[in-house]
């Protein structure tokens with residue numbers, strides 16, 4: 434079983450003052466922890482200071498996206514190496530909000546994940562269907578295509594993380610049922626094994642979408658769920674730590 438990963442995604446939230454929350458989380462996560470791995474993906478402006486706050490603890494810091502190129506004329510963008518330089522060891526790519534707001538296609542997501550791997554940071558590659566796609570019975574077709582096309586050629590199974598985030602469950606308070614999560618996570622596992630052989634069992638598959646301290650235990654107990662990608666409930670240390678503790682048990 435891969436090591437559980439409890440990851441937060443602050444999205445476009447957080448000023449320097451909010452780094453106190455990072456400090457609170459770091460204070461509760463020992464460097465030597467053999468329980469769940471813990472990560473906060475922060476807005477780029479907070480990565481460097483957030484890394485300083487988490488130094489000496491087991492809390493890791495990540496970015497929320499990166500550019501596919503290593504450098505160049507891409508005003509406003511950030512290369513994976515820059516995130517790493519600032520202290521990130523993970524980066525989310527292909528979040529549905531980036532796919533929707535910035536038109537990021539599976540090919541772009543694969544190129545971003547590849548850039549992260551080249552820079553030596555772990556990409557968390559997001560997949561997930563919209564409500565229309567679910568209602569049309571297209572969930573597994575959508576996931577299969579996203580999995581085939583968003584994971585870059587040459588990636589090693591243990592070097593990537595997959596996050597299943599049903600778009601209709603993000604920020605809505607509407608959580609997928611355990612049956613819905615199990616169905617998709619099992620399909621994702623099968624796709625990983627088909628692509629990578631036995632190594633496909635080492636890839637962590639996170640669930641994301643309205644996860645909170647009240648529902649985390651049930652979600653984390655579902656087959657093939659290896660952790661969570663948590664939005665709203667990662668903004669407050671108390672909520673995030675409550676989920677971490679459930680996973681660390």
Ligand SMILES: O=C(CO)COP(=O)(O)O
Pocket residue numbers: 442528598602603604605606641642643644662663664665666
């Ligand atoms: O998008 C998410 C994490 O990447 C989930 O967000 P919420 O937990 O706020 O629904």
